[in-house]
Amino acid sequence: xxxxxxxxxxxxxxxxxxxxxxxxxxxxxxxxxxxxxxxxxxxxxxxxxxxxxxxxxxxxxxxxxxxxxxxxxxxxxxxxxxxxxx
Amino acid sequence: xxxxxxxxxxxxxxxxxxxxxxxxxxxxxxxxxxxxxxxxxxxxxxxxxxxxxxxxxxxxxxxxxxxxxxxxxxxxxxxxxxxxxxxxxxxxxxxxxxxxxxxxxxxxxxxxxxxxxxxxxxxxxxxxxxxxxxxxxxxxxxxxxxxxxxxxxxxxxxxxxxxxxxxxxxxxxxxxxxxxxxxxxxxxxxxxxxxxxxxxxxxxxxxxxxxxxxxxxxxxxxxxxxxxxxxxxxxxxxxxxxxxxxxxxxxxxxxxxxxxxxxxxxxxxxxxxxxxxxxxxxxxxxxxxxxxxxxxxxxxxxxxxxxxxxxxxxxxxxxxxxxxxxxxxxxxxxxxxxxxxxxxxxxxxxxxxxxxxxxxxxxx
Ligand code: SF4
Numbered sequence: 001x002x003x004x005x006x007x008x009x010x011x012x013x014x015x016x017x018x019x020x021x022x023x024x025x026x027x028x029x030x031x032x033x034x035x036x037x038x039x040x041x042x043x044x045x046x047x048x049x050x051x052x053x054x055x056x057x058x059x060x061x062x063x064x065x066x067x068x069x070x071x072x073x074x075x076x077x078x079x080x081x082x083x084x085x086x
Numbered sequence: 087x088x089x090x091x092x093x094x095x096x097x098x099x100x101x102x103x104x105x106x107x108x109x110x111x112x113x114x115x116x117x118x119x120x121x122x123x124x125x126x127x128x129x130x131x132x133x134x135x136x137x138x139x140x141x142x143x144x145x146x147x148x149x150x151x152x153x154x155x156x157x158x159x160x161x162x163x164x165x166x167x168x169x170x171x172x173x174x175x176x177x178x179x180x181x182x183x184x185x186x187x188x189x190x191x192x193x194x195x196x197x198x199x200x201x202x203x204x205x206x207x208x209x210x211x212x213x214x215x216x217x218x219x220x221x222x223x224x225x226x227x228x229x230x231x232x233x234x235x236x237x238x239x240x241x242x243x244x245x246x247x248x249x250x251x252x253x254x255x256x257x258x259x260x261x262x263x264x265x266x267x268x269x270x271x272x273x274x275x276x277x278x279x280x281x282x283x284x285x286x287x288x289x290x291x292x293x294x295x296x297x298x299x300x301x302x303x304x305x306x307x308x309x310x311x312x313x314x315x316x317x318x319x320x321x322x323x324x325x326x327x328x329x330x331x332x333x334x335x336x337x338x339x340x341x342x343x344x345x346x347x348x349x350x351x352x353x354x355x356x357x358x359x360x361x362x363x364x365x366x367x368x369x370x371x372x373x374x375x376x377x378x379x380x381x382x383x384x385x386x387x388x389x390x391x392x393x394x395x396x397x398x399x400x401x402x403x404x405x406x407x408x409x410x411x412x413x414x415x416x417x418x419x420x421x422x423x424x425x426x427x428x429x430x431x432x433x434x435x436x437x438x439x440x441x442x443x444x445x446x447x448x449x450x
Pocket of ligand 1: 400401402403406413416417418419420423424428429430431432433440
């Protein structure tokens with residue numbers, strides 16, 4: 001039940017904020033997902049989905065940052081972004 | 087698949103493993119709280135990429151594993167009523183109660199439907215106005231937004247035949263229970279990334295300060311987990327104890343405000359029993375009085391079963407869920423207890439530590 005996975009919004013239906021849904025593509029498997037908690041979600045966004053609900057939109061810049069950060073990490077010996085900085 | 091494969095890149099994984107070896111000078115014990123991470127660690131053999139000084143222990147973050155026996159008994163009792171259609175996630179069916187499981191109730195004639203989302207249960211209620219439809223609402227903070235919205239939507243539509251049997255658990259109080267236990271040996275935590283997409287990380291700051299432990303909000307792919315571990319080790323080696331966020335692509339400091347608002351409107355914080363562990367104060371969610379008409383326990387007058395013990399006879403899952411023992415140390419592991427014939431809930435769920443060890447380690 002807990003394995004939330006990222007998928008891409010390929011279609012959005014409805015405009016009532018509570019019942020708005022999207023069709024989300026998980027690497028070929030498409031499911032209908034509630035968008036009630038991501039009112040700002042747009043077509044093409046990647047969302048983390050858990051038990052039929054999109055919980056958040058993936059931040060593409062941060063997503064790339066993890067991959068490159070790691071390269072910097074090897075050089076500088078520090079890692080990650082402190083929560084206090086946000 | 088985007089946002090998945092690149093975080094499994096073997097080259098980066100190997101580099102990061104090397105870096106962890108270089109950073110580590112002393113023995114450290116780190117707990118991953120979430121069962122999803124336990125599963126990934128065993129599946130990808132992440133523990134085998136770490137220096138011998140680092141011990142990973144598996145935490146209580148598997149909702150299937152910690153659902154109390156009394157809730158399974160109540161579920162079986164309600165599901166067995168002829169006027170009820172009982173809806174549940176599939177992985178709850180084989181969790182043992184004191185007198186059988188939901189799977190057996192179905193074999194005995196209960197109308198039991200496996201659903202993927204509480205919204206599916208709501209749809210069943212809509213199309214069966216003459217029957218009572220009950221959803222087994224278990225889970226951590228990640229599932230609470232879904233269950234809150236199902237109740238909200240049922241109320242909005244005036245659905246009188248829908249209710250939920252609630253057994254919700256919260257992560258920070260469970261971490262506190264582990265940290266404050268006399269034998270605690272956990273020195274740092276990987277906090278569960280998806281719980282934090284909902285809740286954010288502010289709740290972890292007082293824990294980190296009070297117990298002087300690094301807490302790193304961490305994702306679920308191999309690179310995420312290794313980086314989370316590395317961030318923990320850096321803090322430990324440098325004598326720091328802070329909350330850091332490895333999973334910034336999904337987790338914002340305050341989580342998801344809409345989700346938190348609705349959870350807070352529908353649910354209140356209650357004491358909660360954890361299977362194998364016992365009651366932990368303020369560690370669960372129950373429906374607020376204004377929403378109790380959707381509470382299946384009230385609707386069907388199920389009395390809280392004081393009698394049902396939460397200890398499975400010879401099962402040591404309580405010790406496993408608190409990181410005191412490993413599944414392979416249980417005498418029943420892979421002999422009397424297997425996924426086909428589970429003696430405890432940690433063998434039932436794919437995110438349970440016993441099931442993960444059985445799947446990835448019992449043949450090696
Ligand atoms: S192997 Fe089975 S009996 Fe032993 S702790 Fe795990 S679930 Fe319980």
